[in-house]
Amino acid sequence: MMEIRLMSYGGLKDITGSDALGFAIPQQAVSVTELKELLLARYPALEGKTFRIAVNERFVEGEFEVGSGDNVALMPPFSGG
Amino acid sequence: MMEIRLMSYGGLKDITGSDALGFAIPQQAVSVTELKELLLARYPALEGKTFRIAVNERFVEGEFEVGSGDNVALMPPFSGG
Amino acid sequence: MSDKKPKNIFVEGPISPVKIGEDIAHHQKKTNIGAHSIFMGQVRADSVEAAKVSAIEYTAHQEMALSTMHEIREAIFAKYPLTCLHITHSLGVVKAGEICLFVFASAVHRKEAIDACEEVVERIKKELPIWGKEIFAGDQYQWKENRG
Amino acid sequence: MSDKKPKNIFVEGPISPVKIGEDIAHHQKKTNIGAHSIFMGQVRADSVEAAKVSAIEYTAHQEMALSTMHEIREAIFAKYPLTCLHITHSLGVVKAGEICLFVFASAVHRKEAIDACEEVVERIKKELPIWGKEIFAGDQYQWKENRG
Numbered sequence: 001m002m003e004i005r006l007m008s009y010g011g012l013k014d015i016t017g018s019d020a021l022g023f024a025i026p027q028q029a030v031s032v033t034e035l036k037e038l039l040l041a042r043y044p045a046l047e048g049k050t051f052r053i054a055v056n057e058r059f060v061e062g063e064f065e066v067g068s069g070d071n072v073a074l075m076p077p078f079s080g081g
Numbered sequence: 082m083m084e085i086r087l088m089s090y091g092g093l094k095d096i097t098g099s100d101a102l103g104f105a106i107p108q109q110a111v112s113v114t115e116l117k118e119l120l121l122a123r124y125p126a127l128e129g130k131t132f133r134i135a136v137n138e139r140f141v142e143g144e145f146e147v148g149s150g151d152n153v154a155l156m157p158p159f160s161g162g
Numbered sequence: 163m164s165d166k167k168p169k170n171i172f173v174e175g176p177i178s179p180v181k182i183g184e185d186i187a188h189h190q191k192k193t194n195i196g197a198h199s200i201f202m203g204q205v206r207a208d209s210v211e212a213a214k215v216s217a218i219e220y221t222a223h224q225e226m227a228l229s230t231m232h233e234i235r236e237a238i239f240a241k242y243p244l245t246c247l248h249i250t251h252s253l254g255v256v257k258a259g260e261i262c263l264f265v266f267a268s269a270v271h272r273k274e275a276i277d278a279c280e281e282v283v284e285r286i287k288k289e290l291p292i293w294g295k296e297i298f299a300g301d302q303y304q305w306k307e308n309r310g
Numbered sequence: 311m312s313d314k315k316p317k318n319i320f321v322e323g324p325i326s327p328v329k330i331g332e333d334i335a336h337h338q339k340k341t342n343i344g345a346h347s348i349f350m351g352q353v354r355a356d357s358v359e360a361a362k363v364s365a366i367e368y369t370a371h372q373e374m375a376l377s378t379m380h381e382i383r384e385a386i387f388a389k390y391p392l393t394c395l396h397i398t399h400s401l402g403v404v405k406a407g408e409i410c411l412f413v414f415a416s417a418v419h420r421k422e423a424i425d426a427c428e429e430v431v432e433r434i435k436k437e438l439p440i441w442g443k444e445i446f447a448g449d450q451y452q453w454k455e456n457r458g
């Protein structure tokens with residue numbers, strides 16, 4: 001059991017309901033792929049959305065391991081400028 | 082015998098001595114090629130200079146005929162901006 | 163010249179045209195500059211179905227945006243012989259007609275200034291974690307998407 | 311929009327950065343604009359042997375310059391979907407550090423504004439009958455030549 005800090009940007013904020021919240025995970029550590037499954041289970045509206053995940057301000061994917069207290073940012077395609 | 086109005090631009094003004102002057106021509110009409118020869122004879126420093134000729138605000142060359150009262154502009158390469 | 167520490171690029175609200183004029187004036191001391199290239203993004207009152215965009219509200223992942231912008235600056239200075247490069251992007255609400263992005267590249271010759279400015283604009287649009295929320299009259303909104 | 315009659319592009323002396331800021335501000339009413347691309351030429355204090363350029367004095371064949379600029383405008387509006395295009399070029403003395411050329415292209419999307427602005431700058435340099443006389447300290451001068 002651990003908690004990560006989940007930050008949602010752009011339109012994803014409308015799905016998670018907050019730009020920053022604690023997100024509890026039953027394991028001690030998860031891969032990014034596993035985290036995505038947990039997120040989809042908790043927020044079904046994420047299904048089909050395009051987004052990238054940054055952990056502690058670096059883009060990560062696949063087997064990268066997410067641990068307790070990490071800052072996890074969900075980022076949809078950028079639209080600055 | 083006729084006179085044209087000779088306008089000199091950029092560095093060519095330093096050669097003809099004026100930005101606008103009357104230029105007498107012994108014939109009634111000359112081609113641009115003939116005019117160039119007359120200009121080189123009158124202003125030897127034009128030799129080897131790159132320039133184009135516009136008559137009444139249009140670029141002309143070769144057999145184009147220059148007549149009495151025409152505005153003849155001598156224009157070196159442009160350097161605006 | 164490129165710096166070691168990421169510079170801030172964000173301002174709250176729109177970018178003032180008066181400020182842009184002042185920025186241009188400040189470069190008159192640098193008499194080795196021959197060419198300035200500027201890009202400005204302006205919020206469009208786009209029509210979506212019956213509604214018109216009245217403003218865009220910008221949010222960003224600021225730390226990631228600034229560190230990415232720093233990398234872009236370093237790459238641009240390595241690639242082009244620029245005299246200077248200034249970037250400003252709005253956060254928060256920018257109304258239709260107001261300026262939200264200002265990129266200002268200066269160099270000895272025009273080609274470098276023009277090419278660098280364009281490349282910075284393209285990279286900002288693609289790489290900076292910034293999001294625009296298009297706001298319509300009556301609290302409705304949709305999330306902006308950049309064209310390729 | 312393109313006009314039937316050639317517009318004047320010439321101003322006596324340098325182009326004021328304050329005026330440029332005001333020009334930008336005037337475009338905030340046009341809420342269909344999404345992108346502005348600006349090019350500015352600035353007089354460089356180039357060194358030639360021991361001497362430094364202190365100013366450039368511009369002269370032009372004004373009638374030919376304006377009619378050629380009119381043709382360029384028509385061609386640019388035919389090629390790019392621009393919202394507007396403004397051009398200003400100095401005549402007379404412009405000191406080192408001051409602005410002598412201002413090209414301002416606006417469009418719905420950035421690509422058109424950027425490409426049109428660059429093309430106008432290139433065509434101005436190549437096609438407008440304008441000459442710059444580089445003035446050094448102590449009345450010396452040489453005639454400027456544009457790089458390709």
